[in-house]
Amino acid sequence: MADYHFLQKFVEEKSPTPSYVFDLDILSGHVEKIKQLLKGKARVCYAMKANPFLTRPMLDHVDLFEVCSPGEFRICERVGVPMEKIVLSGVYKNPADISYVLKTYGGKGVYTVESWEHLRHLNQNAEALGMKIHVLIRMTSGNQFGMDEEDIRKIISRREEYKGLHILGLQFYSGTQKKNLSQMEKELQTLDGFLGELHREYGYQAEELEYGPGLFVPYFLKDKEEDATELLGAFGELLDKLTFGGNVILEMGRYLTYLCGFYLTSIVDRKVNHGQSYAILDGGINHLNYYGQAMAMKLPHCTQTDQAGKPRTEGEEELWNLCGSLCTVSDVIVKLFPLKKPEISDMLIFERVGAYSVTEGIYLFLSRPMPRIYFWQEGKLTLVRDAVHTDEINSEREESKNGQID
Template sequence: MFEPRWKNDELNWILENSKLIKTPFFLLKEDKFKNNIAFLKKELKGQFLVCFSIKANPWYASAAAEYADYVEVCSPGEWELCRKQGISANKIIVGGVYKSELELKELVKSRPHRISIESMLQLEQIEKHASASGIQANILLRISSGNQFGMEPEQVIEILNHKDKFPSLCIKGIHYYSGTQKRQISEIEKDIALLESIGNQTKDNFTEIEYGPGLGVPQFENHTSEEYNMLLSELINRLKTLAGRFQITLECGRLLAADTGIYITEIVDQKTNYNRTYYIVDGGMHHLQYNGQIKGQFLPFIYTGDKTTETKEVAVCGALCTANDVFARSASLPEKKIGERIVFLNAGAYCVTEGICLFLSRDLPGIVMNRQQELIVLRDVIASYSFNMRL
């Protein structure tokens, strides 16, 4: 499933046909995203449903609603983003550690597919508004993995064993997400053991589990696709016992989107300091964030479009006035000229929204969608200084 390296011909075509698009920008390949969902569904063989977490990449909201079973939103903004694009409420699962009482009241009326409840306060508030409106709300109870999200397993079990205290709610099941970029099957087994234990202690008096496995994806040169594909296969095998007891929905974000996007930036300066060559680009770490990356310590997948095999060791740094703005501390790249472009791969998940984009009032990056043989500019590069001043 994971393809951290795109085909050279494809990248060359993109570089050639995007010359007039101002850098820096993210390019998202919608067809690849759809194929990832189709591949995952094929691997699941109808035993599980698939939910895409919008926070991983909101630009895929419409495609996800069409190809996945559900989409998950975690803020009022993501809810509005989906609804204004015509995504039906019954395709949306609503999460988020904080939901205001007004938000819960409106959600009861809007009837999303499921609402994930993260605290007793949320539970009491949604019961109150469901009762007042005469609408039974379909909810999941989120289990904490030891942080601020959700409720402790014992509290969830207590609620499940006394569902009659909440007559206006249809408590469909539980929601569990314990972290991201997992690389060990032992982490998955620990999750499954907890879910099985909750089922046992409640005599399976719920029908659904929304589970975010947080599977890792290859991000850096020392990661192999085979390692992560094996982990995905192991996950599916381990979940089969639960699938016989509950309807499982796999909540995925990075897994589906990471390898579907690239970030293109232009070299704007070159220099040699203390025997080290630096390429300065017009983008920066305020745009491109890889999970776990620190000052370019790990080498991401980079493409330059050169046919030559002759390379030199360079550091690739961004445009921010901070020593932290390092894409690659030491990369073997062909010699490049000012004005040439560099492609960073595996930028399809979180990178588009997770950067500190208002830092130093640098421009927001452009967003380009690649649909078949067409490049569509969804958002131009935008000046950000006005967000940092009184209007």
């Protein structure tokens, strides 16, 4: 059980469930520990898709932000992320959006190249504006993202033709939740060898390598808990073996943020059907999503409290199916979860939801409200987004009745 420092204030202020609480003290402590363990061997880039609400809080803790959509870019603008700290990524970049960014920010930042089309419109835009912008070529891991080695060789061999581009190096990401270092070691060796090949064959000296390690996050009770000191120490040894002498940037999202997030939901009904016990919650799978939670069979870190926030300690544990409020049989968060004499208004506090749950849920299904979002920092609980009523998104506009189009 984690220390729920926010819980007393949450209850005192009669904060309603369902809600997320992001503990910014946990966030800052965790990220700073990661940076200390890396010992300056790599810069840290926050993949903000993991949790866009943490973009502003991350400003003081990370070197760069990976931004993958126009919406994410607008969030960065609103919270004041300097363009110099942005890596503008994404498999599709609308030329009009790129033109806006270049004109507004004067060519600052870094842009990823995912295709020949990306290469052309980035170069054309930059040349037309008299700029030379910094780019990273994304190397594919065997899917729709990035470019293969042969195309990258062609680009590097003809790099002088692209007057608007300064090619900093490579970007590579192959996936998340890697349970051991062997895959990362193999990937880093491949990238190191390929950069050496580009240097030998084309005289190209890369300045940066941006790599997404995809470090494992132990979401469930049966997952092996990894010691960060041991894990990042061993990963640092992999970085030490690189012959590449430029800057290494580690792109991370899930591993940076998972610990700081809590999801609070309340029991609103109980029933027994054909011998199976069901607790109905005011949240559901539209709010809570753990990576790898197969058929709701894995038990996450979760604590049962009464409505005053006191842990339930009396009584024998019984197995209950925790179901949400959606009208679909799929809305099962956890099957056979141990509860002690559950009462209506008891709260369940799900831990380790700092990454993705806040944006990955099927929020619009059945037009239920989105949860409230709170920050907890230095003893203060702050509402940063109130409940959002999705029925307004899921219905026609009032003016459409008259056939008007704005």
